[in-house]
Amino acid sequence: MEGNSQLSGSGGDRPTVMVTNDDGIDAPGLRALVRALVASDRFHVFVCAPDRERSGVSHSSTVLKVINAKRVEINGAIAFAVSGTPVDCTSLGISKSLFASIPDLVISGINKGSNCGYHIIYSGTVAGAREAFLHNIPAVSLSYDWYGAGGRHNVDDFALAAEACMPIISGILTEIKKNAFPRNSFLNIDVPADVANHKGYRLTKPGNSMNKLGWKQVASQAQGEKMISAMTLAVDSSPNSEPEALATQNEHLMFIRKVLELQVEDGGTDYSSLQEGFISVSPLGASSPADIDSQSYFAEWLPLLNECFSSSAP
Numbered sequence: 001m002e003g004n005s006q007l008s009g010s011g012g013d014r015p016t017v018m019v020t021n022d023d024g025i026d027a028p029g030l031r032a033l034v035r036a037l038v039a040s041d042r043f044h045v046f047v048c049a050p051d052r053e054r055s056g057v058s059h060s061s062t063v064l065k066v067i068n069a070k071r072v073e074i075n076g077a078i079a080f081a082v083s084g085t086p087v088d089c090t091s092l093g094i095s096k097s098l099f100a101s102i103p104d105l106v107i108s109g110i111n112k113g114s115n116c117g118y119h120i121i122y123s124g125t126v127a128g129a130r131e132a133f134l135h136n137i138p139a140v141s142l143s144y145d146w147y148g149a150g151g152r153h154n155v156d157d158f159a160l161a162a163e164a165c166m167p168i169i170s171g172i173l174t175e176i177k178k179n180a181f182p183r184n185s186f187l188n189i190d191v192p193a194d195v196a197n198h199k200g201y202r203l204t205k206p207g208n209s210m211n212k213l214g215w216k217q218v219a220s221q222a223q224g225e226k227m228i229s230a231m232t233l234a235v236d237s238s239p240n241s242e243p244e245a246l247a248t249q250n251e252h253l254m255f256i257r258k259v260l261e262l263q264v265e266d267g268g269t270d271y272s273s274l275q276e277g278f279i280s281v282s283p284l285g286a287s288s289p290a291d292i293d294s295q296s297y298f299a300e301w302l303p304l305l306n307e308c309f310s311s312s313a314p
Helices: 028-040 086-093 124-134 156-177 221-229 270-275 292-312
Strands: 016-020 044-050 069-074 077-082 105-112 139-144 186-191 201-203 210-218 254-263 279-284
Touching: 016 028, 016 086, 028 044, 028 077, 028 105, 028 139, 028 156, 044 069, 044 086, 077 086, 086 105, 086 124, 105 124, 105 156, 124 139, 124 186, 124 279, 139 156, 156 186, 156 279, 186 270, 210 221, 221 254, 270 279
Parallel strands: 016 044, 016 105, 044 077, 105 139, 139 186, 201 279
Antiparallel strands: 069 077, 186 279, 210 254
16 A cells, blocks of 8 residues: 555544545546535545546455555545545545544545436445445435536536535534434435536435446447547437347457436436436435335245245155
């Protein structure tokens, strides 16, 4: 590990907030959030974030491999870039191996793109907050619906998203200080595309919205990287083309992901509230129980299966 371990942590009455993300430590969303936290002059700010893009890695963590942490200069914060996943960053940041104190709150974000519905499962941003929650530390994941208006945004909109989240961040820390913030959940917050005209916070629950993804073959690494750099997560409306030849064991084929279809659900969920212009606030747990119908089905089915085993036993 590069840099000093056991750095000086919080002091006085100001709470300590640790920021991570999955877009990387140089991402505009993280930098806007850190600037807003520092500018408020109410918090000690730690940053422990991936040294590069780590989107879509879910709750993956690094095992049997050394990771590096390098000190990064961010005004008003103690910051490290880590050669690991968002979960690695959170785990290291709350371990007292890197910072001298455990943060009062972990914030993961602000992500470039919303994290609603089934995207929560894939999200490294949400995983960064979930890891803190698993260690009994209050946590929040923040995402901004950058692609909600066709990507017609600029980096200044992240500053607006950060300011829109400051009241709830302050409110959470007030509840933490009173020992009233629940420890059996963490919050996933999504900010709408038109953040300047948002309608306020709305308590929601995850729906089943998701981008159904497929694969597109590319001719070269350079072509794939060019297509990824221009990607806006728009649904691919181009007709499916037949492959020129079937793959063989000796062929080296290259592919990138493409969006085949956007699946959405009815109203009353995180995604629909986001589309209506609300800041969606969804309490999450470590895992999601099955719906009531599925639980009822298996409650009837499993005893029958036990009977079959009993009757077939010698």
